[in-house]
Amino acid sequence: MATIPLGNFGNVMPQAQPGRVLDTGAGQVAQAAGQLGQVGQQVAVKQLNEEQKIQDEKDEYFFSTQAAKYGAEYTDVVTDTKQRIATGEFNELSAKAHLRQRTDELNENYRQTLPETKHEKFNYYSEKVFLESETNIKPLAYEVERKAINTDFEEVTEATLKIENREQGFALFKNTLERNPVLTPEQRKLAPQQWNERRDLSDGKTALNALETTKDIDGLQQLHDNIDTVLPHLKMETRDAFKNNIQSTIERINKGLKVEQDQALREIKQVATDFRTDAYTGYPIVPERVEAVLNKVRGTEYEAQVREDLALNKDAQQFRDKSPIEQEREITRLTSQLENTPQEDASLLQKQLSMYQAIANTSKQRSKDDPIAQIQSQTGTQLQTVKPEEIGTGKIDFKKSHITTEILAKQKEANGGVGSLIQWNTSERKAFIDKYHTATPEKQAQMLSELNNLADTKTAVGRQARSEYMALIGGERTVNDYVGIAQLKKLDVYxxxxxxxxxxxxxxxxxxxxxxxxxxxxxxxxxxxxxxxxxxxxxxxxxxxxxxxxxxxxxxxxxxxxxxxxxxxxxxxxxxxxxxxxxxxxxxxGGTYHQKLGTNTQTVYRPYGVSETQFADQLEHKVIGNFFKETGEVIPRSFLKEHAIEQVPKAYGWYWFRNPDGSRYINPKTKKAYMVNITK
Incomplete structure (x- = not known):
């Protein structure tokens, strides 16, 4: 079969000739070839159309995206332009020129990115957007200018309201009002009325504040009654509210004045009360204070009280200088006098008695809490004392301390037994207690030893003083405990x-x-x-x-x-x-020694460091061995089995004996109690 060339598909293709085709095999081939060419041409055209359609869709999509970007960027340009108008940077003309310039710049930038087929459409779109935005420039610029003018007008209005001379202020306001180009006729009509109303309200508030500051109730009442004349431009509701405000101010001032009067009276009463308290102490009151108090209470109900208390203070000074015993006598005398005085005449005596009793109680308490200061105030004598912080230092002058204790004892006796033998006041006592309780046992032992020696314990006064000092540590119930521990320290018992x-x-x-x-x-x-x-x-x-x-x-x-x-x-x-x-x-x-006395046993304390065996040996040696030498007589064989041994009170290591009948055994030679000394 022969090969038939088809040429380029979709372009030029051989065609079958018109005419009758023989129904042969060759004719059928030619007919088929013609049909095939037509089909190919149709396919090519369709393909081209589809490709063009796709391209158009791409171009349209790209245009849409660019238009959106353009729109967003253009919106920023418009927003920036409006902001510059609002700030006063642009007026209408400069804003339009700026918008036109920025629009052209954007158009040129975006047009270059689009295909030619979209240029015309973009030009239409961008111009439409520009015209729409340009139409908003004029009203916006006008509104901004109007607001600026009105803002200046409001500032000038406020300034004119503050001018002290009202006529000058109103004239300046009217001049500014006439020059304002943006006010409506209604605004021009209402503005003077509003200015006068505001000026009335401002003047009224100024007057109200001034009258309230000076608490001028009469002036406030006149303003209230004549408000229509004084402030004629106020609206009715504003006037009524202002009148109510004036009335409230009057009431508030009246209440304040009442409070001030009450407060002043309370202050005067307190001054008088404080003066009475101080006067009744019996201490002198300086003349300057007396004069100040009298000036404060002069013309009040408390003046007579202060003068009476001043007279009582002079009596109290003399009473305070007396000793506690003399004070008690004076109180007794005054009490007796009061009992025989008619009730209507007893007021002053009762005050005097109460004052004396308070002074006496204070003196007693002071003699307990600060006896040194009490003595120094009564006698003017400066006493040498041991400070609390010195206890435990090993640097105490005990002789001077003993002298001070003796002086305190005499003062206590003169006070009828009221007072203290401790050289410290309450604060110093607390300082000692704090120091003691934070010390180590070794340091405490040293402090106890020195505390024990602050007074001469050989005397009754010294022992009493020691008890008072020891009671500081643990109370009166433990005094003997600490005295005993101090003794252990002194004797170095280990x-x-x-x-x-x-x-x-x-x-x-x-x-x-x-x-x-x-x-x-x-x-x-x-x-x-x-x-x-x-x-x-x-x-x-x-x-x-x-x-x-x-x-x-x-x-x-x-x-x-x-x-x-x-x-x-x-x-x-x-x-x-x-x-x-x-x-x-x-x-x-120290331990005890048990002495057999028939069926009974006598027990005595041994000296520290002496065992029971050592005690028995010393006792036998000193009694049996030295009895003849001491008494001049031969010791009876059963002496230690019949005569009970006893400790000599307050004589450490010394012992004496008691006869079977309970009497003390007397040394025939000395005619005194027979004693022996047992030592370590």
Missing amino acids: VPGTKLKAANLALEGKQIITQGQHVVLGDPKQFILGISQHFGNTSAVSSPERVAYQNIAYSIYLGLAKDRGIRTDEKGNPIINKDLAKDAFELAT
């Missing part, structure tokens, strides 16, 4: 075979008790029960001496138990260590 000081152990135990930790080391009741046998008949169970020894021994026991450990029962509860308890007892008391 645990045999160690360097542990008995005084330090006792004070450590006191701290344990204060902290509430003693119950874990041993029950105090069980301890006292355990050591009771060692006391024998040395003293009564509840005697101050025995109680003090028990307390000291228990404190020492706690100090020892803390170092040596505690014993517990099967349940883990602490129990008293009997051996340790006996050690504590002997450290506290």
Whole structure:
């Protein structure tokens, strides 16, 4: 079969000739070839149309996106232009010129990005947008200009309202009003009326404030009554509100004046009361104050009271200078006089008596709280004292302290027993207590030792002073405890075979008790029960001496138990260590000696550091060995079995004897009690 060339598909293609085609094989081929060419041409045209359509759609989409970007950027240009108009940078003409320039710049930039087929459409779109935005420029520029003019007008109006001369201010306002080009006729008509109304209200407030400041009630009332004449331009509702404000101001001032009067009266009353309080103390009042108080109360109901109190103060000064005993006598005399005075005439006497009683009570309290100052104020004598901070330093002049104690004792006696033998006032006492309770047991022992020596304990006065000092630490119930601990410090009592000081152990135990930790080391009741046998008949169970020894021994026991450990029962509860308890007892008391007297036993305390065996040996040696030398007689064989040994009171280490009939054994040679001395 022959090959038929088709040429370029879709362009030029051989065509079958018109005419009758023989129904042969060759004719059928030609016919088929012609049909095939037509189909190819149609396909090519269709393909071109589809490609063009796709391109057009792409161009349209790109145009849409660019138009959107253009619109957004153009909106920014319009917004910027409006802002510049609002700030006054542009007027109508300059704003339009700026908008035209920026529009042209944007058009040129965006047109270059678009295909030519879209240029005409873009030009139409951009011009339409420009014209729409340009139409808004003129009203906006006008509105901005109008607001600026009106703002200036309002500022000028405010300024004219503040001009002191009203006529000048109104003339300037009217001149400005006439030159304002943007006001409506209605605004021009209302503006003067509004100015006058505001000026009336401003003048009214100024007058009201001035009258309120000076509290001119008459002036306020005149303003209230003549408001229509004084402030004629106010609206009715404004006038009524202003009148109400004036009335409220009048009422407020009246209330304030009443409060001030009441306050002034209260102040005068307080001045008079304070003056009475000071006058009744009996201390002199300086003339300047007297004059000031009299000026304050002059013409009031309190003037007579102040003058009466001034006279009473002179009596009180004389009363204060008297001793407490003389004061008591004067109070007794005045009380008797008051009882015999008619009630209607007794007012002044009653005041005087009350004043004297208060002064006497104050004097008594001061003699207790600050006896040094009391003496110095009464006698003018400066006393030498030991400061609280000096206790424990080892640098105290005890002789001067003893002299001061004697002076305090004499003053207390002169006061009828009222006063204190402590050299410190209440603040100094607290300072000492704080210092003591924060010190170590060793430091506390040193402080107790010096506290014990502040007064001469050989005298009754000294011992009384010592008790007052010791009571500062733990109260009156523990005085003997601390006196005993001070004695342990003085005698340097220590645990045999160690360097542990008995005084330090006792004070450590006191701290344990204060902290509430003693119950874990041993029950105090069980301890006292355990050591009771060692006391024998040395003293009564509840005697101050025995109680003090028990307390000291228990404190020492706690100090020892803390170092040596505690014993517990099967349940883990602490129990008293009997051996340790006996050690504590002997450290506290020196131990006891038990003397057999037939079926009875006599018990005495041994000197510290002397064992019971040593005590018995010394007793036998000094009595039996020296009896003849001391008495001039031969000692009876049963002397130590029949004559009870006893401690000589307040004579450490000395003992005497009592006959079977209870009488004291007398030395035949000296005719005095027969005594022996047992020493360590």
